[in-house]
Amino acid sequence: MSEKTFHKAQTIRDKAVGCPSIVEAVQFHGVKITKNDALVKEVSELYRSKNLDELVHNSHLAARHLQEVGLMDHAVALIDTAPNSTQGYVVNFLVREPKSFTAGVKAGVSTNGDADVSLNAGKQSVGGRGEAINTQYTYTVKGDHCFNISALKPFLGWQKYSNVSATLYRSLAHMPWNQSDVDENAAILAYNGQLWDQKLLHQVKLNAIWRTLRATRDAAFSVREQAGHTLKFSLENAVAVDTRDRPILASRGILARFAQEYAGIFGDASFVKNTLDLQAAAPLPLGFILAASFQAKHLKGLGEREVHILDRCYLGGQQDIRGFGLNTIGVKADNSCLGGGASLAGVVHLYRPLIPPNMLFAHAFLASGSVASIHAKNVVQQLQDTQRVSAGFVTPGLH
Known part of the structure; x- marks a missing residue:
């Protein structure tokens, strides 16, 4: 995407209700493993935006939802005018996908008030559709042990x-x-x-x-x-x-x-x-x-x-x-x-x-x-x- 100057959404929010909009394209930058059908489900509602104010609002919701369902670690929506169109817009999502593997160690206090140490590892968006696998082992100073492994599958779609x-x-x-x-x-x-x-x-x-x-x-x-x-x-x-x-x-x-x-x-x-x-x-x-x-x-x-x-x-x-x-x-x-x-x-x-x-x-x-x-x-x-x-x-x- 060529270098351009973009302004914060607050500059036009609630001021562009009367400005019709036609979404001509939605583009993602930074996608490597995420499946195309997952992205389509997440942003299809953008094409139904009737005006620029609604498009700005929906683009923000879509970017946030991409992160909340585990498809992306970070997502920002940039709205640009479409070439050769007075009402056309192109929505660009700058995204960062989850790391291939995460692991960590955490020390804290359990709900029982005992000091504990946790070892955890996991992988997000395993199949490119937001799936997650996580494992955790916890040991307390009083000798309690707990090991768990979990898998999660989100249902993708507009604001699901x-x-x-x-x-x-x-x-x-x-x-x-x-x-x-x-x-x-x-x-x-x-x-x-x-x-x-x-x-x-x-x-x-x-x-x-x-x-x-x-x-x-x-x-x-x-x-x-x-x-x-x-x-x-x-x-x-x-x-x-x-x-x-x-x-x-x-x-x-x-x-x-x-x-x-x-x-x-x-x-x-x-x-x-x-x-x-x-x-x-x-x-x-x-x-x-x-x-x-x-x-x-x-x-x-x-x-x-x-x-x-x-x-x-x-x-x-x-x-x-x-x-x-x-x-x-x-x-x-x-x-x-x-x-x-x-x-x-x-x-x-x-x-x-x-x-x-x-x-x-x-x-x-x-x-x-x-x-x-x-x-x-x-x-x-x-x-x-x-x-x-x-x-x-x-x-x-x-x-």
Whole structure:
């Protein structure tokens, strides 16, 4: 493409509605492995642009979507006038395709609060249509191991945000809340999509998990009697509305998510679990951020078989009720937490970004939650009677 001077889209945005446009060509610069049919699906809508303002807007959407579905690492749309035409335009996409192979090492803190190290490797756009293969191995300082390999295939098309994925993983972890260890081998198939003009997020998962529970000498009899091998086949369906500006430490927006898991088609597990998650965040004066979250879970066993201890509801830890040990709220036997059949948790946060603003925060919180026994006859009453409350101020640190 010959050297020309291009101006930012803001210079004409919302000012060219009355300027008709005819897209005469769409060209890509920097394409080596991406398939032509994939590119056609992504940009075909540009030819339907009725005016220059719409063409500018659609070109920006197309460039962003090329990156979000994994076809490109970087994409910029440049709009040029077509030769010998007063209303004709040529859209040029300057793109950079994903690297042939990526690998890395990351040290951090797991959701359990343990330091961990992760080794990861992957390849994006494997077949030139946005497919991705990723592998990861994680080891924590307390001896937990996890290895997984996943493959993802996006459905391409104008502003389509849907994909299917398959994951295999093996996990070996210690569960200090009930003095036991668990090995898991799982295969998961998932579909992620959008409904109602992309306003509603939709996910369906099919899980096949072979689990081995190994109780230690210190575990209560209620835990030891459930030790051994179990097989769980379950189907999960979730819908959500998410307007947050970012998924972690959002500064504004809401999340409303309802999920249902049904187990019992095959295997040993047989239950229905319903989960409701609500989150909201809003900015306050002086740079403060007010956030609140609420979570409710209800678990009901099917048939005469008791719900396994690995499938029950748990609370406690920095993911829900800070100030308590991980998964330690609720019914206990000796020194083991047995989980429950229902749980409620509510938290109010007050954040203040420091320097650097996206990494360092001061944080105050007030949290409350309760867990009802799996055998509770009056779940609501027991949730009211077993409330636990915590409050605190977290000194400035990384989040």
